[in-house]
Amino acid sequence: MNKILQMLQLQQQLNDATNGEGWEKGITKNGKKIDWKRCTYLECAELIESYPWKHWKNIDAQPDYANIKIETVDIWHFIMSQGLQEYKIKNIGTIEELALHIETLDNYATFTEEISPTARDYYAQIEVVEILIKRLFCEDNIEALIEAFIDVAIQSGLNLDTLYKLYIGKNILNTFRQDHGYKEGTYIKIWHGKEDNVIMQHALDTNKDISPKELYEVLENAYPKK
Secondary structure, three states: OOHHHHHHHHHHHHHHHHHOOOHHHOEOOOOOEOOHHHHHHHHHHHHHOOOOOOOOOOOOOOOOHHHHHHHHHHHHHHHHHHHHHHHHHOOOOOHHHHHHHHHOOOOHHHHOOOOOOOOOOHHHHHHHHHHHHHHHHHOOOHHHHHHHHHHHHHHOOOOHHHHHHHHHHHHHHHHHHHHOOOOOOOOOOEEOOEEHHHHHHHHHHHOOOOOHHHHHHHHHHHOOOO
């Protein structure tokens, strides 16, 4: 199974369902402008907030790597979306060709290996995230942006297998959110004192072989009934 290709295909399906077919032109079916770069840099900011970078507050705190991984997966949603949009609008190639190009990136082989703890301190880790933001705005090259993302993912404790697992989980959660009023503003994000991300993560951790359909059913059963 080509995990990169499957994630791209699932993201295409999610965007088609959420934004309407033809979203690649930059407008949703509801007439809202789409800006994947803004989505990405704001998620990068949330990721950085998971590090205790503030010299005036909680100076003995440790990075929240559980949340860092979740934020990294959120960033991946938006970077894939940008790649899908650029390949379509600029007529660069198919989804299959985008997946192939990702697999030829210089750091992709490292990304497929077993996870090794990063040797960087968290200040240096933040700088890697900032390199991603720099490439987002200073280079018109989606492959270079994805390469920078892979560096962030690796230092966050993710490899291809773990990114895939978390992406599938978040993809199903995002689908569940849309099905339960996320766009309309009626969705409940805190379930019995826990954020829905936490519920999703617990379901993945307690059943490593859970299918996307089964995960959706777990979320359905756990969702607060009005």
